[in-house]
Amino acid sequence: MDERKRESIVAYLRRRMAEFEIEPEDIAASIAADQEQLRAARYRDAIGNTWDGKGDAPQWVIQATSAGQSLEHFAIGGTTAQEPVKRNSVDWRNDPFAGTKLATIKPERLGAG
Known part of the structure; x- marks a missing residue:
């Protein structure tokens, strides 16, 4: 991610946190609670x-x-918590068809279905 995009996201998150009166400590506490729940699972x-x-x-x-x-x-x-299941994600940033009509056609219309 480029620096400008990162800074934009950080600024957006800070504005939203201020809007909802969320402090960084609240986020840390929420993450800790989620991790504890995973350990207890x-x-x-x-x-x-x-x-x-x-x-x-x-x-x-x-x-x-x-x-x-x-x-x-x-x-x-085992007795130790396992890592949560990580889903494979697709990086659509390099998709040459993104935003084109070809990207919106359903496979059954192409004769593949």
Whole structure:
């Protein structure tokens, strides 16, 4: 990311934080809470949803077990927390067709579907 774009994003974030009266400490506390929740997680799905196994099961667990999946399938192995699932992302900045009509045509209209 170029420096000008970075500075623009930082300025935007600072304005929005001021607008909602969010302090940097609030962000740090939120990140720490998220990390603690990940460390406490006993179950994780492929998308990254987690559950510590306490209290009512979240909707993703209920749906998966109702569909026949075992709860052990989602168990996080070992005693240490694993890294959250990282999704592969596509870098569209180098897409030669971005913004063209070709980028908006559905594959089934091209005869591929």
